[in-house]
Amino acid sequence: MNEQAVVETVDLTKSYRNVTAVDKLNLRIEEGEIFGFLGPNGAGKTTTVLMLLGLTEPTSGTARVCGHNPTREPLQVKRITGYLPEKVGFYEDLTARQNLAYTTRLNDLADEDASSVINEALNIVGLSDVADQKVGKFSRGMKQRLGIADVLVKHPRMVFLDEPTSGLDPDGANQILDTIAQMSKEHKITIVLSSHQLPMVQRICDRVGILVKGRLVAEGPIERLGREALGGGRFRIEVQVSQPSPNLDESIRRINGVVSVEKSGDFLFITCDQDLRPQIAKAIVDSNTLLVQMKIQDYGLEEIYMKYFREG
Amino acid sequence: MSGLMTVFWKELADHFCSKRFIILLSLIYLAGLSAVYVALQTIRSEVTGTTELVFLRLFTTSGGVLPPFLVFIIFFIPIVGIALGFDSINSERSSGTLSRILSQPLFRDAVINGKFLAGLVTMGIMLVSIVTIIGGMGLRLIGVPPSSEEVWRILIFLGVCIIYGAFWMSLAVLFSILFERTATSALAAIAIWIFFTFFMPMIAGLVADAIVPLSQSEAQSNPALIVKHEEVERMILRISPTTLFGEAMVTILVPTVRTLGPMLVRETTRMIPNPLPLRESLLIVWPHLTSLIALTVICFAISYVKFMRQEIRAT
Known part of the structure; x- marks a missing residue:
């Protein structure tokens, strides 16, 4: 606890009339990490982000963003944080550059400095050649990229991205994710990213938190969550053999790294921490059993997600 | 003041x-110029050597x-006001710009104040230019x-128009804060305007x-009854800001108007038909002006409070 966390919440709660959108959330996000906020629609991800930005008042509990209380000092928080809303919008009659210029002016940036900052941001998101076109003609993906540029011109210390890839095609989504990862690395920006899309979170996040019905049901690096969720290794290997010898599963179990072995007929289901296919194959052959086929599945967030969501 | 001027200049440019x-x-110019053209045609025959305050007759x-x-x-100002304000907040909300702007370091009221001020200045420029x-x-x-005195009366006229x-x-x-869709807010505002302009006189009657x-x-035998009838009707009419504005305007621009209620013939017999001084005219419409200002302040205060408390959701 000696290093100050960028985001810290203590029992953060938000209820609307009779619904509790966020229930006693305790969260800690360190400087420079990419934190993924996972959860189904309506789990309270956006509400949490809005509370951290000071756009919504929490019902109880406290939040601190870079040492500031968003409810009491919203301006300080907004000065150092960037926010990309889920359905980001721009003034359609203005060009991309004019839209960003408005943001820089709202951030009290002098006009002389602003133009270089804007050019740099447009370069990063790859919109330099359409900078002087009206935003009304932009595609969804371009607007999303402009949204990231809009966040970048503030030179934020941390950034909240609300569903940054929703409604984008895979190619567009990947571009956005690459930009986000690059942004975090090059500018040392802490990123909080909320999403219900697993693969993207898995790709770039250092740590995830799973939010179900306003409650944080799991939190930590993806591998650890996987192990917790499955009670075993990250990999699941399915082996089909013919005429298995009776002590086969015993010899497989003895391989270093194997977590569990289940046997049903000619099939063996093995969970393990690493890809142990060569060792398993050797064990099968050594026990004079014929190997028919072997399949490996990489356990990802999907399983973790399904497990927690069902529990929630 | 954080952000207020930025919002103001941006809205004004918009x-x-x-x-x-x-x-x-163009609508206001067309109406204004044609009205004055016609006024100029007739003004010569009406004015004699002793007529005072000819300029106001324009x-x-x-x-x-x-x-x-x-x-x-009287007809145009409500339309201009509604046209400049009906989509100020809900269009930003539906296009997703509001949450983005509010996540910038500015006070939330800077948005609504800046927009209101920009609208006011736009309207002011329209009116001042046509009157000039x-x-x-x-x-x-x-x-x-x-x-x-005429210059003063015209300046006051402009001020009241802007209010x-x-x-x-x-x-x-x-x-625009209460309704999510711009069409709804525009129609609601126009409905109120139509109500005050066209239905209020019928209801008052x-x-x-x-x-x-x-x-x-x-009625023949009891003139007091007629006066009472008239007074009740006026009182109800004056609930409508349109009436307040109309009466105030007439009193300021037509200095011979000395009362806004009914007068008995015997009261007028000793009246000298000369224009009232500006001070007296103002005295007659002072309640009108304060009511108009109060109505504006109330409307704006409700919008302000509503806007400050409204939840900012992306959807």
């Missing part, structure tokens, strides 16, 4: 570049078919320079008839 502004401006003289500029203004043009034309064509416009704009801004029934025979 207004001036919008098609809406060009349409409104705004109040009608020529046969066309109503005077004053009547045009009319004044210039009049000066050239009738050749009578305005006296200082009246501010009322309609704050009403429209309020609806009906209510007056109900409270002070007038039969033909009674």
Whole structure:
């Protein structure tokens, strides 16, 4: 606890009339990490982000963003944080550059400095050649990229991205994710990213938190969550053999790294921490059993997600 | 002050570049210039050597078919106010710009204040420019320079016009906060305007008839009853800001108006038909002006509070 966390919440709660959108959330996000906020629609991800930005008042509990209380000092928080809303919008009659210029002016940036900052941001998101076109003609993906540029011109210390890839095609989504990862690395920006899309979170996040019905049901690096969720290794290997010898599963179990072995007929289901296919194959052959086929599945967030969501 | 001026300048630039502004401006110019053209045709025959305050007649003289500029203004100002305000908040909300702007370091009220101020200045520029043009034309064509009292009356007229416009704009801004869709807020504001302009006189008449029934025979014998009937009707009419504005305008621009209620013939016998001094005219419409200002402030205050408390959701 000696290093100050960028985001810290203590029992953060938000209820609307009779619904509790966020229930006693305790969260800690360190400087420079990419934190993924996972959860189904309506789990309270956006509400949490809005509370951290000071756009919504929490019902109880406290939040601190870079040492500031968003409810009491919203301006300080907004000065150092960037926010990309889920359905980001721009003034359609203005060009991309004019839209960003408005943001820089709202951030009290002098006009002389602003133009270089804007050019740099447009370069990063790859919109330099359409900078002087009206935003009304932009595609969804371009607007999303402009949204990231809009966040970048503030030179934020941390950034909240609300569903940054929703409604984008895979190619567009990947571009956005690459930009986000690059942004975090090059500018040392802490990123909080909320999403219900697993693969993207898995790709770039250092740590995830799973939010179900306003409650944080799991939190930590993806591998650890996987192990917790499955009670075993990250990999699941399915082996089909013919005429298995009776002590086969015993010899497989003895391989270093194997977590569990289940046997049903000619099939063996093995969970393990690493890809142990060569060792398993050797064990099968050594026990004079014929190997028919072997399949490996990489356990990802999907399983973790399904497990927690069902529990929630 | 954080952000207020930035929002203000941006909104002002938006207004001036919008098609809406060009349409409104050409409409007002067209109406104003044609009204004054007709007024100029008739003004010569009306004015004799002893007529005072000729210059003001530019705004109040009608020529046969066309109503005077004053009547045009009574109709146009609400439309301008509504047009400049009806989508100020909900369009930003539905296009997703509001949450983005509010996540910038500015006070939330800077957004609504900046927008309101920009609308007010836009409207002010429209009105001042048309009145100045009319004044210039009049000066050239009738050749009578305005006296200082006339200049004051015109300035007060402009001020009241802007306050009246501010009322309609704050009403429209309020609806743009209350209703999610721009079409709904525009229609709601226009409905209120139609109600005050066209239905209020009918309702006032009906209510007056109900409270002070007038039969033909009674009315002949009892003038006090007629006066009472008239007073009730006026009182109800004055709930409507349109009436307040109309009465205030007439009193300020037509200095011979000395009372807004009914007068008995015996009261007028010793009256000298000369124009009232500005101070007296102002005294007559002082309640009107304060009510108009109060209505504007109330509307704006409700919008302000509503906007400050509203949840900012992305969807």
